[in-house]
Amino acid sequence: MKLLSDFTLARVGLQRAGNSLATREVLAFQLAHAQARDAVASTMDVRSFALECEQRGWLVEQLASAAGDQPTHLRRPDLGRRLATESRNRLLPRDSSLDLAIVVAGGLSALAVQRHAVRLLDELIPRIDDAGWTRSAVCVIERGRVAIGDEAGQLLHASLALVLIGERPGLSSPDSLGAYLTWNPAPMRTDAERNCISNIRPEGLSYREAAHRIFNLLAASRQRQLTGVALKEDFAVLPEK
Amino acid sequence: MSYQASAAGEHYRFGDLKSLLAKASPPRSGDQLAGIAAQTATQRVAAQMALAELPLRAFLDEPLIPYESDEVTRLIIDTHDAAAFAPIRHLTVGEFRDWLLGPLATGEALAALAPGVTPEMAAAVSKLMRVQDLILVTSRIRVVTRFRTTVGLPGRLSTRLQPNHPTDDLRGIMAATLDGLMLASGDAVIGINPASDNVAGVVALLQMLDHLRELYQMPVQCCVLAHLTTQLEALRRGAPVDLLFQSIAGTELANTSFGVNLALLDEAWHAGLELRRGTVGDNVMYFETGQGSALSANAHAQVDQQTCEARAYAVARRFRPMLVNTVVGFIGPEYLYDGKQIVRAGLEDHFCGKLLGLPMGCDVCYTNHAEADQDDMDVLLTLLGAAGVNYIMGVPGADDVMLGYQSTSFHDALYIRSLLGLRPAPEFEAWLARFQAELPSAVAQLEAGGLTGVGG
Numbered sequence: 001m002k003l004l005s006d007f008t009l010a011r012v013g014l015q016r017a018g019n020s021l022a023t024r025e026v027l028a029f030q031l032a033h034a035q036a037r038d039a040v041a042s043t044m045d046v047r048s049f050a051l052e053c054e055q056r057g058w059l060v061e062q063l064a065s066a067a068g069d070q071p072t073h074l075r076r077p078d079l080g081r082r083l084a085t086e087s088r089n090r091l092l093p094r095d096s097s098l099d100l101a102i103v104v105a106g107g108l109s110a111l112a113v114q115r116h117a118v119r120l121l122d123e124l125i126p127r128i129d130d131a132g133w134t135r136s137a138v139c140v141i142e143r144g145r146v147a148i149g150d151e152a153g154q155l156l157h158a159s160l161a162l163v164l165i166g167e168r169p170g171l172s173s174p175d176s177l178g179a180y181l182t183w184n185p186a187p188m189r190t191d192a193e194r195n196c197i198s199n200i201r202p203e204g205l206s207y208r209e210a211a212h213r214i215f216n217l218l219a220a221s222r223q224r225q226l227t228g229v230a231l232k233e234d235f236a237v238l239p240e241k
Numbered sequence: 242m243s244y245q246a247s248a249a250g251e252h253y254r255f256g257d258l259k260s261l262l263a264k265a266s267p268p269r270s271g272d273q274l275a276g277i278a279a280q281t282a283t284q285r286v287a288a289q290m291a292l293a294e295l296p297l298r299a300f301l302d303e304p305l306i307p308y309e310s311d312e313v314t315r316l317i318i319d320t321h322d323a324a325a326f327a328p329i330r331h332l333t334v335g336e337f338r339d340w341l342l343g344p345l346a347t348g349e350a351l352a353a354l355a356p357g358v359t360p361e362m363a364a365a366v367s368k369l370m371r372v373q374d375l376i377l378v379t380s381r382i383r384v385v386t387r388f389r390t391t392v393g394l395p396g397r398l399s400t401r402l403q404p405n406h407p408t409d410d411l412r413g414i415m416a417a418t419l420d421g422l423m424l425a426s427g428d429a430v431i432g433i434n435p436a437s438d439n440v441a442g443v444v445a446l447l448q449m450l451d452h453l454r455e456l457y458q459m460p461v462q463c464c465v466l467a468h469l470t471t472q473l474e475a476l477r478r479g480a481p482v483d484l485l486f487q488s489i490a491g492t493e494l495a496n497t498s499f500g501v502n503l504a505l506l507d508e509a510w511h512a513g514l515e516l517r518r519g520t521v522g523d524n525v526m527y528f529e530t531g532q533g534s535a536l537s538a539n540a541h542a543q544v545d546q547q548t549c550e551a552r553a554y555a556v557a558r559r560f561r562p563m564l565v566n567t568v569v570g571f572i573g574p575e576y577l578y579d580g581k582q583i584v585r586a587g588l589e590d591h592f593c594g595k596l597l598g599l600p601m602g603c604d605v606c607y608t609n610h611a612e613a614d615q616d617d618m619d620v621l622l623t624l625l626g627a628a629g630v631n632y633i634m635g636v637p638g639a640d641d642v643m644l645g646y647q648s649t650s651f652h653d654a655l656y657i658r659s660l661l662g663l664r665p666a667p668e669f670e671a672w673l674a675r676f677q678a679e680l681p682s683a684v685a686q687l688e689a690g691g692l693t694g695v696g697g
Contacts (some may be wrong), residue, residue: 002684003684004417004687007413007416007687008406008414008415009417009642010405010413010416010638011642012417013420013640017650019656021650029615029638029639029640032640033614033615039609040609074574075270075574075575076575099531104528108610167645168609170609170645190497191499197410198407198436205407220385228500229470232438232471
């Protein structure tokens with residue numbers, strides 16, 4: 001006979017002491033919380049990330065947000081949504097447009113980006129290239145929030161921005177990666193204007209499945225010229241002309 | 242119009258009403274982030290002193306966000322009940338606090354007063370109240386709502402069973418649901434936050450829960466907390482929709498960022514009512530809120546986050562909801578920095594919601610990037626229990642494996658019920674007594690695929 005805990009990662013069927021949790025369960029929880037706290041404090045190894053990308057023949061653009069250090073990043077989301085002046089200037093002089101800007105940001109778990117972003121892109125970039133879309137270099141921003149893709153995407157003249165970002169760590173998932181899609185990226189876009197695919201990691205949504213869903217959403221977005229609540233994931237994608 | 246007060250030999254001026262409210266707010270990181278918080282501790286108390294002298298009527302005369310540009314302001318002003326307001330119309334904010342703590346503020350009087358209180362009045366008076374004041378006043382207010390269970394009765398504490406799964410796996414969700422039911426959770430609602438906001442997935446989840454409900458003849462209501470437009474599409478496709486859920490905020494612009502407005506909420510409310518699926522009542526809406534959401538959408542109009550939050554309750558009460566809860570610590574340390582700020586905010590939200598006549602629950606919660614832990618949650622849970630909160634969350638082991646935050650566990654609910662002698666909703670309690678013994682056999686069915694249509 002199976003146990004409830006065979007069906008889910010959730011903490012079901014816990015041992016009790018009276019109505020309360022048994023010591024073993026309390027300590028297991030405390031350990032998981034400690035690991036998540038450590039993940040929040042983690043920082044990104046941007047050099048090794050860039051190296052991995054370059055080994056695959058992808059151009060890399062190393063950018064910085066206006067959040068100068070990790071404590072500032074945690075307390076000031078407004079700074080994490082803006083590019084540092086020098087990074088903005090680097091993207092500025094541009095007259096060609098792109099189909100897709102790819103932004104990788106540490107968000108609230110650098111660990112997630114470090115572990116999963118390149119592997120997800122391994123599945124996704126070939127599909128984008130096969131479709132013949134033009135894409136930006138992989139823009140990597142250590143202390144960035146989701147909306148930093150709006151500014152970067154606009155400066156890159158991209159019609160779509162894809163932001164891969166470390167989601168805030170859960171107890172059972174210190175390394176969950178999220179993907180946010182924004183049509184016509186520009187500052188002041190609202191969250192209702194984005195689509196999100198969450199929990200990308202081997203124990204959650206696999207790289208292959210995530211890439212499949214992201215690609216379908218990107219294709220549907222290009223057809224409908226929008227993202228957000230009006231773009232449902234189960235809309236059929238028509239063949240590209 | 243400007244406001245002023247002297248404190249400790251210094252004279253302080255506050256340029257307008259929203260600035261006065263922001264400066265009078267107990268400290269929180271979100272108001273600091275917005276650049277509207279008091280600069281010094283003394284300035285904060287001076288603002289509270291000036292606020293205490295302010296006539297309540299000022300909030301009717303000087304809307305914080307212009308009537309012309311914000312539909313939430315229009316809702317607040319247009320639905321204000323002058324007759325209900327009469328008993329307190331001559332009071333200042335400080336006198337209102339004293340009135341609330343005095344003998345005239347019985348449960349009946351407070352219920353009659355609710356339509357006469359605006360969110361801004363509630364927020365203002367809460368800024369002058371200590372934690373014990375918030376608890377004492379709220380404990381006198383009962384707001385009772387009904388669908389298939391009755392929630393909010395004296396001596397009762399309900400729970401939302403929240404069986405989320407990171408990939409919406411049907412058997413994983415069912416396993417967590419059964420675990421919760423065995424621990425007496427789910428009498429407020431069985432509510433799933435889906436990982437993916439798509440119609441087919443929402444329909445499948447609703448059908449699975451409805452099948453379970455009918456199989457065991459459970460008096461519960463179910464909900465899948467996708468975007469409202471997704472739920473409405475599921476409803477049009479014939480899915481068994483009990484409660485309709487939406488996250489809401491206190492400004493029109495913030496609601497726009499959620500992809501909703503009053504017209505859409507009204508459409509959903511009527512669509513839910515027309516289904517007539519409730520058995521003991523017809524409260525069909527479920528709303529979640531939380532301090533900081535307006536600022537997070539850059540839609541706060543320089544109004545402090547606690548006042549923005551109270552304005553969201555004006556949106557909620559328009560639709561006679563079954564359930565409303567603040568998700569107090571979910572937003573993170575940028576808005577509520579630590580356990581102390583989360584605890585106070587949870588009690589303020591519960592107070593303001595109840596004072597405005599809402600069936601308030603609370604998601605007692607925190608994220609891993611906040612300076613908080615389980616001890617802080619135990620404190621807030623215990624205080625909310627004393628204050629008479631309608632419901633809390635029931636999450637397996639307090640660890641939401643989909644949303645990545647910590648809430649209250651099934652065991653936490655058992656703790657607070659046992660400590661304070663509280664019981665589940667009466668319909669659910671009677672059902673539990675009859676059916677709890679059968680639930681373990683459901684686990685065997687789960688394995689065989691009987692509950693989810695997924696076998697092996």
